[in-house]
Amino acid sequence: MNLEIRNGRVVDPAHGVDAPLSLYIAQGRVAAVGDAPAGFVAERVIDAAGCVVCPGLIDVATRLREPGFEYKATLASELRAAVAGGVTGVACLPDTDPPLDEPGLVEMLRHRARLLDRAHVYPIGALTVGLAGAEITEMGELAEAGCVAFSQAEAPIGDTQVLLRAMQYAATFGHRVWLRPQDPHLGRAGVAHDGEVATRLGLPGIPASAEAIALATIFALMRETGATVHLCRLSSAQGVAMVRAARKDGLAVTCDVAVHHLHLCDVDIGWFDTQCHLVPPLRGTRDRAALRAGVADGTIDLVCSDHTPVDDDGKQLPFAESEPGATGLELLLPLTLKWAREDGVSLLRALERITSAAAAVLGCPGGSFSPGAPADVCVFDPEAHWTVGAATLSSQGRNTPFLGLEVSGQVRQTLVGGTVVFER
Amino acid sequence: MRNPQLNANGELTHLLTLEGLPAEVIRHILDTAVPFTSIAERDVKKVPLLRGRSVFNLFFENSTRTRTTFEIAAKRLSADVINLNIGASSTTKGETLLDTVDNLVAMNADMFVVRHSQSGAPHLIAAHLDRTGRGHVHVVNAGDGRHAHPTQGLLDLFTIRHYKHDVRELTVAIVGDILHSRVARSLIHGLTTLGTPEVRAIGPQTLLPTAMSSLGVRVFHDLRAGLAGCDVVVMLRLQNERMKGALLPSAGEYFKHYGLTPEKLACAKPDAIVMHPGPMNRGVEIDSAVADGAHSVILPQVTFGIAVRMAVMSIVAGN
Numbered sequence: 001m002n003l004e005i006r007n008g009r010v011v012d013p014a015h016g017v018d019a020p021l022s023l024y025i026a027q028g029r030v031a032a033v034g035d036a037p038a039g040f041v042a043e044r045v046i047d048a049a050g051c052v053v054c055p056g057l058i059d060v061a062t063r064l065r066e067p068g069f070e071y072k073a074t075l076a077s078e079l080r081a082a083v084a085g086g087v088t089g090v091a092c093l094p095d096t097d098p099p100l101d102e103p104g105l106v107e108m109l110r111h112r113a114r115l116l117d118r119a120h121v122y123p124i125g126a127l128t129v130g131l132a133g134a135e136i137t138e139m140g141e142l143a144e145a146g147c148v149a150f151s152q153a154e155a156p157i158g159d160t161q162v163l164l165r166a167m168q169y170a171a172t173f174g175h176r177v178w179l180r181p182q183d184p185h186l187g188r189a190g191v192a193h194d195g196e197v198a199t200r201l202g203l204p205g206i207p208a209s210a211e212a213i214a215l216a217t218i219f220a221l222m223r224e225t226g227a228t229v230h231l232c233r234l235s236s237a238q239g240v241a242m243v244r245a246a247r248k249d250g251l252a253v254t255c256d257v258a259v260h261h262l263h264l265c266d267v268d269i270g271w272f273d274t275q276c277h278l279v280p281p282l283r284g285t286r287d288r289a290a291l292r293a294g295v296a297d298g299t300i301d302l303v304c305s306d307h308t309p310v311d312d313d314g315k316q317l318p319f320a321e322s323e324p325g326a327t328g329l330e331l332l333l334p335l336t337l338k339w340a341r342e343d344g345v346s347l348l349r350a351l352e353r354i355t356s357a358a359a360a361v362l363g364c365p366g367g368s369f370s371p372g373a374p375a376d377v378c379v380f381d382p383e384a385h386w387t388v389g390a391a392t393l394s395s396q397g398r399n400t401p402f403l404g405l406e407v408s409g410q411v412r413q414t415l416v417g418g419t420v421v422f423e424r
Numbered sequence: 425m426r427n428p429q430l431n432a433n434g435e436l437t438h439l440l441t442l443e444g445l446p447a448e449v450i451r452h453i454l455d456t457a458v459p460f461t462s463i464a465e466r467d468v469k470k471v472p473l474l475r476g477r478s479v480f481n482l483f484f485e486n487s488t489r490t491r492t493t494f495e496i497a498a499k500r501l502s503a504d505v506i507n508l509n510i511g512a513s514s515t516t517k518g519e520t521l522l523d524t525v526d527n528l529v530a531m532n533a534d535m536f537v538v539r540h541s542q543s544g545a546p547h548l549i550a551a552h553l554d555r556t557g558r559g560h561v562h563v564v565n566a567g568d569g570r571h572a573h574p575t576q577g578l579l580d581l582f583t584i585r586h587y588k589h590d591v592r593e594l595t596v597a598i599v600g601d602i603l604h605s606r607v608a609r610s611l612i613h614g615l616t617t618l619g620t621p622e623v624r625a626i627g628p629q630t631l632l633p634t635a636m637s638s639l640g641v642r643v644f645h646d647l648r649a650g651l652a653g654c655d656v657v658v659m660l661r662l663q664n665e666r667m668k669g670a671l672l673p674s675a676g677e678y679f680k681h682y683g684l685t686p687e688k689l690a691c692a693k694p695d696a697i698v699m700h701p702g703p704m705n706r707g708v709e710i711d712s713a714v715a716d717g718a719h720s721v722i723l724p725q726v727t728f729g730i731a732v733r734m735a736v737m738s739i740v741a742g743n
Binding site: 194199203205317318319320 | 609633635
């Protein structure tokens with residue numbers, strides 16, 4: 001179907017475009033931006049007056065909860081949430097049950113996602129068998145099955161010998177390694193940032209040095225092995241400073257931050273609010289300021305939702321026993337816009353963090369309006385206000401620290417491969 | 425953010441922590457406890473304040489002393505007391521904490537006295553009751569994880585007031601394993617709220633929380649230096665499992681540095697009092713000569729504990 005999206009403000013970070021233009025889509029691909037291609041006849045015209053038209057968002061950290069945790073969320077519910085949030089591509093983490101450590105599991109996941117015909121799913125394979133940190137997985141087979149990178153999710157490898165071997169093996173075949181930097185020993189049993197709030201509430205802490213130690217280890221092993229590493233969910237000022245210094249030194253490392261870490265800090269835990277039980281933990285206000293500055297200056301390449309659907313039973317427990325995580329797919333856009341507005345970052349730069357920069361790290365198509373690119377599009381009204389709540393979220397996980405918050409930025413249409421898959 | 429233990433009129437409906445409680449609320453509890461101390465000396469050791477009410481002692485963690493004093497306190501207020509020692513078995517049976525609570529509410533509980541190994545468990549229960557329209561059921565925290573033990577903090581304050589009168593002129597030292605101590609946290613909040621000018625925390629770095637000074641205390645690592653000029657010395661229990669390992673090399677070395685002996689106590693003021701929440705490890709954190717000596721007020725603390733718990737239960741039940 002030929003489609004024209006007109007009267008909108010087209011923001012295409014990959015090409016530095018931010019202008020009132022029309023977007024032309026033919027056969028599921030971007031045909032042109034600006035002037036209609038010769039002989040183009042639109043079968044449907046979307047009037048995007050007052051709206052921003054940008055490439056569909058790409059989220060590099062989504063938990064789809066399948067297989068194994070279908071009572072928390074299903075592929076269908078979470079891919080519906082993705083497109084409701086303007087997200088057209090999700091990288092899903094391997095911490096399912098069983099973990100994504102076998103090609104058959106990955107193929108099944110991709111097959112089921114294709115049948116749902118919503119957002120693209122890019123599986124991240126397990127770096128070690130069962131995420132146990134002992135034996136490396138069949139990365140070649142997993143990559144053939146569709147894995148775009150390899151990760152340990154939240155199970156850091158304690159044995160640096162294994163980590164070295166895993167990175168060497170991945171580097172041999174050019175596989176990307178995604179690691180969340182946290183020392184497994186200092187992080188053991190901790191549930192909150194080791195600071196004033198944890199002291200006050202008597203919660204076991206995770207010191208910021210847990211991140212710094214892991215970063216130092218990863219940087220040293222990157223230099224040793226030449227592996228391509230993406231760092232997941234930075235949380236501390238010290239971490240941001242270390243990444244900045246490493247990049248200055250010429251180390252080709254990329255990193256991301258969860259969008260809730262740009263807005264919250266450990267004080268928000270208040271009286272044991274389990275909605276703020278997140279991984280990595282919310283740290284202090286200085287850390288939050290450093291993370292925001294890091295995203296603004298490009299030290300942190302991209303912002304992700306760290307989408308983790310948790311049911312009410314998982315949250316209605318004493319803080320340390322509660323399940324960490326928050327739903328995020330539908331909040332990635334409004335919370336990124338909120339950060340950009342508050343810190344005076346342009347819409348172009350802000351959207352880059354959740355579109356083209358994410359596509360570059362994933363190595364996936366999309367994230368731009370290059371002619372011929374898949375027509376994955378998000379049309380949103382930047383001024384439309386809505387209140388985060390169980391009734392306004394599509395995800396099966398309704399738990400987030402932002403419940404009750406009024407945000408601005410609401411998705412009107414989401415297109416995947418030129419098909420309108422969500423409309424409000 | 426509204427203080428979760430006060431109702432819209434600022435009255436105490438649950439006692440969860442001393443942190444954030446207005447000074448007048450704390451003073452009201454302490455003042456209320458004074459006449460209750462004499463009830464124990466009567467022939468009939470009962471007042472009818474809680475007659476017909478059901479108090480459930482909900483202990484998810486073992487305790488003899490605290491549970492017993494709560495039981496005595498409730499019985500002296502003429503309440504019906506039901507003791508539930510749930511221990512660690514509830515989770516293995518698969519029932520969640522809130523399911524347990526809901527079941528007991530269905531048995532018409534009026535008050536829960538809760539002890540739990542997890543910080544924040546009584547907050548969770550109180551918030552659940554308030555959210556589900558059952559705010560008339562009261563929660564009294566009898567110790568949660570490392571977080572708070574407000575009735576212990578109150579009885580410590582009561583003891584200090586009893587012997588030293590004005591807490592606004594005192595130097596108080598808390599010695600030992602503050603990292604894992606709910607007793608220390610509650611006493612610190614109580615003292616700083618009531619205006620004690622100097623509260624000291626004394627212990628090795630391994631047994632002090634990272635942001636200790638953010639609670640408004642002065643940190644000392646040397647016991648003698650920390651005790652200099654103190655009016656009140658509070659010794660904390662060192663749990664057996666923490667005596668050996670990465671936190672401390674041995675009980676012997678701990679006693680050498682932080683055990684309270686008559687000789688070290690001499691660094692404090694001559695009329696200093698020595699307190700301990702019990703149970704004591706003689707020869708680990710405290711020398712018997714001190715525990716049984718003239719400065720010790722450790723047994724009166726236990727007696728006052730009953731009066732303070734009576735005050736707390738009668739006040740929350742009345743609101």
